[in-house]
Amino acid sequence: MISGRFLLVAFLASTASIAGAEDVNLVATPISIPVATEMTLDVPIFGSSTASDQASALVSSSNFVIEPNGSSVTFKDHLIIAENAQINLDFFCGGIFGCLETLDVTISSLTIELASVYTVPVSASGTWSIPDALYNLDITYQYVGNLVGSGSSQTFASDVASLSGTLTEDGSSTLIISNLDLDEVEVAVTPDSLPTGVNSIEIRVDANLSSLVYEGSLGVFGDLDGDGLVCGSDLTILLAQWGSTGSADLDGDGFVSGPDLTSLLANWSC
Numbered sequence: 001m002i003s004g005r006f007l008l009v010a011f012l013a014s015t016a017s018i019a020g021a022e023d024v025n026l027v028a029t030p031i032s033i034p035v036a037t038e039m040t041l042d043v044p045i046f047g048s049s050t051a052s053d054q055a056s057a058l059v060s061s062s063n064f065v066i067e068p069n070g071s072s073v074t075f076k077d078h079l080i081i082a083e084n085a086q087i088n089l090d091f092f093c094g095g096i097f098g099c100l101e102t103l104d105v106t107i108s109s110l111t112i113e114l115a116s117v118y119t120v121p122v123s124a125s126g127t128w129s130i131p132d133a134l135y136n137l138d139i140t141y142q143y144v145g146n147l148v149g150s151g152s153s154q155t156f157a158s159d160v161a162s163l164s165g166t167l168t169e170d171g172s173s174t175l176i177i178s179n180l181d182l183d184e185v186e187v188a189v190t191p192d193s194l195p196t197g198v199n200s201i202e203i204r205v206d207a208n209l210s211s212l213v214y215e216g217s218l219g220v221f222g223d224l225d226g227d228g229l230v231c232g233s234d235l236t237i238l239l240a241q242w243g244s245t246g247s248a249d250l251d252g253d254g255f256v257s258g259p260d261l262t263s264l265l266a267n268w269s270c
Helices: 232-240 258-266
Strands: 004-008 024-028 031-043 047-069 072-083 085-093 099-114 118-121 127-145 149-166 174-177 185-188 200-207 214-217
Touching: 024 174, 031 085, 031 099, 047 099, 047 174, 047 214, 072 127, 099 200, 118 127, 127 185, 149 185, 232 258
Parallel strands: 004 149
Antiparallel strands: 024 047, 024 214, 031 047, 031 200, 047 072, 047 085, 072 099, 072 118, 085 099, 099 127, 127 149, 174 214, 185 200
């Protein structure tokens, strides 16, 4: 099973400034991160043994897709892809025989992705939380061992993880998510992916994501036609949607009305 908690810590000066924004893709710069890995191996006769090691992995791709909308934020995707973690594990150790199994593991790909869409309220201070966010995990690894031989395995799993944090805006229409904290992730290798003679394998991965920083541009608030300016064409769109829902609902209250007109005119740039 998988248990996880993503903690995004930041400070939001004003949620009003991000109201009515379209989808924002926040991307993290690829970096290497420390990954502590623990594996429990269960084989006939010898039984169960647990070993752990710490290595580094390259986060080659990671991003959030969100839609800020006044007093709420919709999380549409969160993706983390980590690669090339080299793990050395020793099992069934003790006595005069030393360690009976030495396993070299290369986690070639670890993918964690949000499996559903969540809209959550944003507090006045900018905090939000998703208590039970469903995530899909895909782990591909290669192994070489004394008892289990060599081979490769790919395992898919899914479970819930608690996601919480805040958003910041840097004053130039850029949203930032930082100080990410991911709790230990636990995966049971599927039976058809087990090495011959192995009853079960459980993998627990604790990745330190605190150095990842996500950034994405909000664009121009009130720019409904996407030309980079707030002008007459945007006012035309707003008036055409008056009293109904649509992209001109800048305050996110469910319909286009006077407050949305006030917000648009406050950002007038023509």
